[in-house]
Amino acid sequence: MPDDFRTLLALLLVFVPLSLLSIAGGASLLADMEHQSVGVYGWTTPREFADLFAISRAAPGPGTMLAALIGWKAAGWAGAVTATVALYLPSSLLVYGTARLWGRWRGSVWHTAVERGLAPVAAGLLLSGGIAVMRVSPSGPAVWAAAIIATVVLLRWPRLHPLVLFAVGGALFGLATSW
Amino acid sequence: MTSFGGNTAAWLYHRIVQRRQWVTDAEFLAGMALGRIMPGPGGVNLTVQVGQRLRRSVGAVAAVVGLLSGPLVIVVALSAAYASLGWSPAVHAVLDGVAAAAIGLTFATGLKLLPSRSARLGPLAVTAATVLCIGVLRWPMLPVVLCLAPVSIGLALVQRRNA
Numbered sequence: 001m002p003d004d005f006r007t008l009l010a011l012l013l014v015f016v017p018l019s020l021l022s023i024a025g026g027a028s029l030l031a032d033m034e035h036q037s038v039g040v041y042g043w044t045t046p047r048e049f050a051d052l053f054a055i056s057r058a059a060p061g062p063g064t065m066l067a068a069l070i071g072w073k074a075a076g077w078a079g080a081v082t083a084t085v086a087l088y089l090p091s092s093l094l095v096y097g098t099a100r101l102w103g104r105w106r107g108s109v110w111h112t113a114v115e116r117g118l119a120p121v122a123a124g125l126l127l128s129g130g131i132a133v134m135r136v137s138p139s140g141p142a143v144w145a146a147a148i149i150a151t152v153v154l155l156r157w158p159r160l161h162p163l164v165l166f167a168v169g170g171a172l173f174g175l176a177t178s179w
Numbered sequence: 180m181t182s183f184g185g186n187t188a189a190w191l192y193h194r195i196v197q198r199r200q201w202v203t204d205a206e207f208l209a210g211m212a213l214g215r216i217m218p219g220p221g222g223v224n225l226t227v228q229v230g231q232r233l234r235r236s237v238g239a240v241a242a243v244v245g246l247l248s249g250p251l252v253i254v255v256a257l258s259a260a261y262a263s264l265g266w267s268p269a270v271h272a273v274l275d276g277v278a279a280a281a282i283g284l285t286f287a288t289g290l291k292l293l294p295s296r297s298a299r300l301g302p303l304a305v306t307a308a309t310v311l312c313i314g315v316l317r318w319p320m321l322p323v324v325l326c327l328a329p330v331s332i333g334l335a336l337v338q339r340r341n342a
Contacts, residue, residue, distance in 0.1 A: 084247060095214065095227045096228075098213070099210075099227065103231070112339070113336045115209040116302075117332030117333070117335040119205055119292070119302070120303065120331055121305060121327050123208065123306045127286065127306075128313040130282050131310070133282050150282070150287075151283040154284060154287035162193060169276035170277040171276065176272065178272075
């Protein structure tokens with residue numbers, strides 16, 4: 001068995017079980033990912049793992065892109081794709097099955113009540129997510145103020161494309177530090 | 180692909196509900212809550228559900244590939260660049276600015292989806308309780324949602340009976 005293939009197989013073995021364990025987002029997986037890729041398989045050094053984590057947080061996409069980076073370190077592009085598929089496919093299949101079942105009940109009293117009942121919880125989760133990201137931001141008050149301004153702007157002009165706001169925010173902060 | 184800093188849901192709302200009107204507010208929120216409770220990242224789970232609703236299995240596969248392939252390429256390119264350049268303070272600052280705008284998008288979406296239009300106190304209290312427990316007190320999300328969701332669903336059933 002060629003070495004590359006063995007590495008890809010190992011990536012599958014590590015990330016497929018994690019997929020089904022990752023309740024409540026990727027953060028709960030972090031400890032195990034670290035253990036496997038640093039301690040067990042040696043795909044990354046501890047230092048590299050910390051750096052990859054920072055990059056996966058800063059970059060676009062769902063937070064669990066860290067898996068792709070570990071795969072990339074271990075076996076290049078094939079590794080990145082393998083790790084991503086391994087981490088996302090099992091949980092996605094489960095959700096797909098649930099969504100299909102769920103669709104059969106459309107229009108029933110229960111379906112409507114569950115949908116209505118989950119809505120306020122979801123709105124609360126969104127707001128909590130914003131608070132959580134704000135809390136870990138290293139720049140503190142400057143980021144908080146900018147976030148509040150961005151909120152007001154978006155509520156006032158809902159049709160505004162968020163990317164415009166992202167670009168303005170990035171440019172302003174970039175300029176502020178180079179002065 | 181542009182969902183910076185874990186605000187995938189807010190971004191998806193902007194594109195899927197506001198721009199394309201593929202699903203309703205209620206469907207979106209139910210999908211989001213469900214996606215958070217089940218294993219796997221919430222944003223991906225939500226995308227699977229929207230794709231399934233629109234085009235069955237083909238839709239679900241297309242939606243997830245679309246959601247993940249962009250970031251995958253960017254993130255690997257970034258770490259390759261990082262390996263040769265390292266971080267400069269300016270790069271950090273730009274990322275902070277982008278993050279601030281992204282947080283704004285998350286808040287704006289959450290506020291827009293508040294159950295205020297119906298002017299009912301119950302759902303609003305549920306939202307407030309969720310923010311208090313998870314956002315402020317930082318309790319683990321799963322037990323909080325598993326407690327609050329049944330209460331909220333029961334509330335919706337009672338209101339329906341009274342209406």
